[in-house]
Structure formats: structure tokens, C-alpha cells
Amino acid sequence: MKQYFTTSKLIVTLFAPLCLFSACNSSNSKTANAADSTKADTGEKTKYLSQPLISSIYTADPSTHVFNGKIYIYPSHDINAGIPENDNGDHFAMKDYHILSMDSVGGKVTDNGVALDIKDIPWAGRQLWAPDVAFKDGTYYLYFPVKDKKDVFHIGVATSASPVGPFKAEPEPIAGSYSIDPAVFTDSDGKTYMYFGGIWGGQLQRWINGKYDANGSKTDSKQEDAPAISCKVALLKPDMKSFDGAVKDAVIVDSLGKPLLTKDHDRRFFEGSWMHKYNGKYYLTYSTGDTHFLCYAIGDSPLGPFTYKGVFMKPVQGWTTHHSIIEVKGKWYIFYHDTQLSGKTHLRNVKVTTLEHNADGSIKLIDPFL
Ligand code: FUB
Numbered sequence: 001m002k003q004y005f006t007t008s009k010l011i012v013t014l015f016a017p018l019c020l021f022s023a024c025n026s027s028n029s030k031t032a033n034a035a036d037s038t039k040a041d042t043g044e045k046t047k048y049l050s051q052p053l054i055s056s057i058y059t060a061d062p063s064t065h066v067f068n069g070k071i072y073i074y075p076s077h078d079i080n081a082g083i084p085e086n087d088n089g090d091h092f093a094m095k096d097y098h099i100l101s102m103d104s105v106g107g108k109v110t111d112n113g114v115a116l117d118i119k120d121i122p123w124a125g126r127q128l129w130a131p132d133v134a135f136k137d138g139t140y141y142l143y144f145p146v147k148d149k150k151d152v153f154h155i156g157v158a159t160s161a162s163p164v165g166p167f168k169a170e171p172e173p174i175a176g177s178y179s180i181d182p183a184v185f186t187d188s189d190g191k192t193y194m195y196f197g198g199i200w201g202g203q204l205q206r207w208i209n210g211k212y213d214a215n216g217s218k219t220d221s222k223q224e225d226a227p228a229i230s231c232k233v234a235l236l237k238p239d240m241k242s243f244d245g246a247v248k249d250a251v252i253v254d255s256l257g258k259p260l261l262t263k264d265h266d267r268r269f270f271e272g273s274w275m276h277k278y279n280g281k282y283y284l285t286y287s288t289g290d291t292h293f294l295c296y297a298i299g300d301s302p303l304g305p306f307t308y309k310g311v312f313m314k315p316v317q318g319w320t321t322h323h324s325i326i327e328v329k330g331k332w333y334i335f336y337h338d339t340q341l342s343g344k345t346h347l348r349n350v351k352v353t354t355l356e357h358n359a360d361g362s363i364k365l366i367d368p369f370l
Contacts, residue, residue: 047369047370048317048338048340048351048368048369048370049351049353049366049367049368049369049370050351050352050353050368051340051351052340052341052349052350052351053073053100053102053109053349053350053351053352054100054109054111054349054350055341055349056111057077057078057098057111058077058078058079058341058342058347058348058349059073059075059076059077059078059098059100059337059348059349059350060075060076060078060130060320060322060337060348060349060350061075061076061129061130061131061181061272061320061322061337062074062075062322062323062324062335062336062337062350063075063130063131063132063133063183063274063324063335064324064326064333064335065133065135065163065326066326066327066328067135067140067163070101070102070103070163071101071102071103071104071105071326071328072099072100072101072133072163072164073099073100073101073102073335073350074097074099074131074132074133074142075097075098075100075130075131075337075350076092076094076097076128076129076130076131076348077094077095077096077097077098077128078092078094078346078347078348079093079094079095079347080344080346080347081093081095085345085346087201087218088201088218089127089201089346090127091346092127092129092201092346093126093127094118094127094128094129095117095118095119095128096114096115096116096117096118096128097114097115097116097128097131097142097144097165097167098111098112098113098114098115099112099115099163099164099165100112100350101163101164104328105328105331105333105352112164112165113164114165114166115142115160115164115165115166115167116128116142116144116158116165116166116167116169118146120168120169121144121146121156121158121169122169122171122172123148123149123154123156123171123172123173124146124147124148124149124156124169125146125147125148125149125150125151126146126147126151127146127147127153128144128145128146129144129145129146129153129180129181129202130145130180130181130182130272130322131143131144131145131182132182132183132184132324133163133184134184134186134192134236134240135163136186136192136240138161139159139160139161139240140159140160140161140162140163140165140167141157141158141159141184141240141241142157142158142159142160142165142167143155143156143157143174143182143184143194144156144157144158144182145179145180145181145182145196145202148173152178152203152212152214153178153179153180153202153203154173154174154177154178155173155174155177155178155179155180155182155194155196156169156170156172156173156174156177157169157170157174157240157241158170170241174241174242174243175242175243176210176234176243176246176247177196177234177243178203178204178207178212179196179197179198179202179203179204179207179232180196180197180198180202180203180204180271181196181197181198181202181271181272181273181322182194182195182196183195183196183273183274183275183324184236185275185276185277185302187277187302188277191235191302192235192236192240193233193234193235193236193275193302193303194233194234194236194243195231195232195233195250195273195274195275195284196231196232196233196234196273197229197230197231197232197269197271197273198270198271198272198289199219199220199229199269199270199271199289200218200219200220200270200289200290202271204229204232205217205219205220205222205229210247220262221262223262224261224262224263225261225262225263226261226262227251227259227260227261227262228252228259228260228261228262228264228268228269229262229268229269230249230250230251230252230259230269231249231250231252231269231273231284231286232247232248232249232250233247233248233249233250233302233303233304234246234247234248248303249304250269250273250284250303250304250305250306251304251305251306252267252268252269252284252297252304252305252306252307252308253297253305253306253307253308254307254308255307255308257305257307260308265288265289265290265291266288266291266293266311267288267295267308268288269286269288270286270287270288270289270290271286271287271289271322272286272287272294272320272321272322272323273285273286274286274323274324274325275302276325276326276327278357278361279357279361281298281299281300281361282298282299282300282301282302282304282306283296283297283298283325283363284296284297284298284299284304284306285297285312285323285325287320287321287322287323289320291315292315292316292319292321293311293313293314293315293321294311294312294313294321294323294336295308295309295310295311295312296309296310296312296363297309298361309362309363310362310363310365311365312355312363312364312365312366313334313336313365313366313367313368314365314366314367314368314369315368316336316337316338316339316368317338317339317340317368318337318338318339318345318348319345320337320345320348321336321337322336322337323335323336323337325355331354332354332355332356332357333352333353333354333355334352334353334354334355334366335350335351335352336350336351336352336353336368337349337350337351338351338368351368353366353368
């Protein structure tokens with residue numbers, strides 16, 4: 001994940017008048033700060049499809065699960081660390097996790113306090129980004145991406161007997177893990193898979209044949225005509241703390257079965273994957289990052305390939321878009337974030353709205369604005 005914040009301010013100042021005359025409406029031209037400040041400052045609350053679930057802290061990247069009939073949200077905890085914005089996303093300097101819970105969608109939301117602090121993760125350097133959780137045999141496993149002391153993202157795991165923690169981190173990251181945004185899915189046969197990865201600030205483009213290139217590209221732009229970098233998928237061992245075998249590519253193909261290309265910014269995987277199963281099919285959902293869409297691709301196996309099907313959520317307010325999809329009592333919901341409360345890209349708030357599958361298995365397009 002990368003932010004165009006500084007650059008975008010300049011672009012808006014210099015080119016906004018030109019855009020007025022040239023129907024400058026490409027999603028690439030979307031500038032987080034311009035969009036944010038307009039809507040937040042004017043307080044046009046009725047324009048948003050839904051309202052923030054909590055306003056006492058900033059929260060983002062909501063991975064959501066139902067445990068014992070209760071809804072638990074595992075978000076990033078955004079803070080204003082005073083770090084200037086830059087292209088690496090250094091200002092996303094999160095330091096702990098708070099888990100939110102609610103008895104029902106629309107019910108009271110409880111902030112259960114600090115569940116894991118970066119200072120209690122032995123290998124962590126900085127930037128505690130989007131987590132997810134799984135439950136097995138009485139233990140909750142919290143999976144989290146954080147940069148190690150050499151500034152390289154890996155994915156760690158922490159355990160607790162309670163869904164809201166406190167969680168105790170393992171001394172090392174998961175062997176073979178890298179990049180960001182773990183999303184953990186347990187299939188009906190009991191096998192658990194982790195989908196992960198994010199390009200640009202998430203560093204996925206710097207991992208080549210399992211090795212990290214610290215001098216590698218900051219973006220995926222060096223290979224525009226090549227197949228896009230894939231989201232990764234790994235089977236978890238029964239201990240839930242290690243990968244069972246090699247990390248694989250969760251390849252997204254077009255309707256002809258050809259992998260999407262890097263230059264296909266409107267459709268290719270960027271970050272923020274999620275997996276849900278519907279009518280026996282595997283739905284890989286993800287963010288397209290610099291074009292700000294949430295898209296979906298469907299497969300017959302949790303390992304893919306996944307055939308690209310379309311956008312299911314239009315861009316939210318803010319640069320990043322990140323979601324989870326769950327079923328509660330027969331109804332499907334999407335948890336997502338935007339920047340309604342702050343107007344700032346790195347201070348986000350989580351939201352929820354309904355998600356509908358059409359009879360043909362497609363997902364009904366969601367517009368986050370009314
Ligand atoms: O919250 C930090 C990063 O922003 C996440 O890891 C990305 O998915 C994006 O939402």
C-alpha cells in the first residue's frame with residue numbers, strides 16, 4: 001500500500017482547473033486528501049451509505065468473524081503518530097490492536113481494549129497492519145503483519161483463550177511468511193488457508209523466488225505487460241502456527257483463462273484479500289489499490305485459479321479500501337472502512353452494510369455513498 005498524499009496535493013493544485021474542462025474522472029486521478037476534506041469538512045453525513053461503528057478510536061481493515069453467536073471485528077488501530085506522509089506509508093504507524101464486539105449488526109459496539117501491543121512482539125520493528133483471526137480447539141489465533149527490525153514485513157501469530165485477548169505472540173514470525181494482510185479461511189473439510197500479500201508499501205513485489213530484495217521496486221510498475229503479481233495462499237498446519245508446504249499463487253484469470261496483467265490496474269490484485277464460500281464456490285475478494293475498487297473472482301478450489309467477475313464495491317472515501325464478508329443468521333454483510341470521521345487517509349473508521357449475492361452467484365454492486 002502506498003500513499004500519493006504529498007504528490008496528490010501538488011497534482012490537485014496544479015491540474016484541478018484542467019480537470020474541470022477535460023472530464024478528469026479516472027479513478028487514478030482520485031486524490032485521497034481532496035475527496036476526504038471536502039466530505040468531512042462539510043459534514044455531509046447523509047451522503048454515506050453507513051455510519052462509523054465506533055468513533056472513540058480510529059479503526060480500519062476490519063476482519064470480522066462470528067464466534068459463539070457474537071460478532072468480533074479485528075481491525076487495525078489507526079493512530080496519529082506524527083510521522084510525515086510518504087510513499088512507503090510510514091505514517092501508518094500503528095502500535096496495537098483493539099478488538100470490537102457486538103451482539104448483532106446494528107447493536108452496541110464494545111471496544112475490548114488493547115489485545116496485543118507491538119512492544120510485546122519480540123521480533124517486531126514497526127507498523128502493525130491489518131490482522132485476522134482463526135479459532136481451533138479452544139484457542140484463538142491472531143495473525144498480524146508487522147515490519148521486523150530490518151524493516152521487512154512478515155506475518156506473526158499470537159494466541160489467546162478469549163476472542164478479545166489478551167494475545168501472546170510467538171517469538172518469531174511464521175516461517176516462510178512475508179508481506180501483509182493475512183486473511184484466514186477454514187473450509188468445510190476443516191483445512192485452514194491463509195491468503196496474504198500486498199504490493200507497493202506491502203512489499204510483495206520485492207519477493208522473488210522466496211527472497212527479499214531490499215533494493216527492489218517500490219511499485220509493480222516495472223512489469224506492466226507481465227502477469228500481475230498474485231495474492232498468495234498457504235495451507236496452515238494443524239498447529240495453526242506454520243505453513244504446510246510451499247506458498248502458492250492465488251492466480252486471478254480473465255474469462256478466457258488468461259492471468260490478469262500488471263497494467264490492468266482496474267482489475268489486478270493489490271492488497272486486502274478475503275475469502276468466503278457461497279453455494280460451494282470460493283470467492284476471492286480484494287482491493288485494486290491505486291484504482292480503489294473492491295473486486296471479486298470465483299474459483300472451484302480454495303487454491304484457485306479464480307476467474308475475475310467484477311467490482312462489487314465502488315471506491316470509498318480515502319485512498320485505501322479493505323473489507324471482510326461474513327454471514328450472520330442467513331444474511332451476508334461487508335465490513336469496510338472509509339475516512340468519514342477524520343478526512344485523513346491514515347485515520348480511518350470501520351463500517352458495515354449488507355452484501356447480496358444474486359441468483360446467478362454474482363455480487364450486487366455496492367455504492368458506499370447514497
Ligand atoms: O492499514 C494498513 C494498510 O492499509 C493495510 O494493510 C492495507 O490493506 C490498507 O488498508
